[in-house]
Amino acid sequence: MALVVGLGNPGARYAGTRHNVGWRVVDRLVRRWDARADERTAEYRTWAAGVAGRPVLLLQPLTFMNLSGHALAVWRERHALDPAEMLVVADDVYLPVGHLRLRASGSSGGHRGLEDIERVLGTRDYARLRLGVGAVDSAALRQHVLDEPGGEEVQALERAADAAADAVACWLDEGILAAMSRFNRRVRKEVSEP
Secondary structure (H helix, E strand, O other), X not given: OEEEEEOOOOOHHHOOOHHXXXXXXXXXXXXXXXXXXXXXXXXXXXXXXXXXXXXXXXXXXXXXXXXXXXXXXXXXXXXXXXXXXXXXXXXXXXXXXXXXXXXXXXXXXXXXXXXXXXHHHOOOOOEEEEEEOOOOOHHHHHHHHHOOOOOHHHHHHHHHHHHHHHHHXXXXXXXXXXXXXXXXXXXXXXOOOO
């Protein structure tokens, strides 16, 4: 069974924030696949669907972002988990707004939710899909991810969430390499003139 985990924070205060783009991708997949509500605990909620001929579970941790791994640990107490069959969807402040980046494995990049998942799993070997929410200096980072986007950024993130849902479907149907090839975009680094 494939497991798609969308990271975010619980509560109305955080629903529209940049940090909750992972939840918004799961919400889109629930609607797209007409997934049925499965389990709800204090730590997580799940929906079940059948996609590309295989069972898929969609999971939103109900712990706060920094405890995402705890929610996964509680889920693992009841269910078998193969990290090779899991994709985690999260925000990324190091990508431009609206850009997607899939990886088969890798570091957390300083993302506390991914760090907690790595701690619980004891491995970095699981797929992750990052959605760019734009960069800010490190002093403003916490506030940036906990703020709601405005203006054109809202539309860019909505389009990115739709594309991310497409990327998850591609990952399920064709695998991580095909999804990476189709959905990862090169980010050009700005070169300053002397």
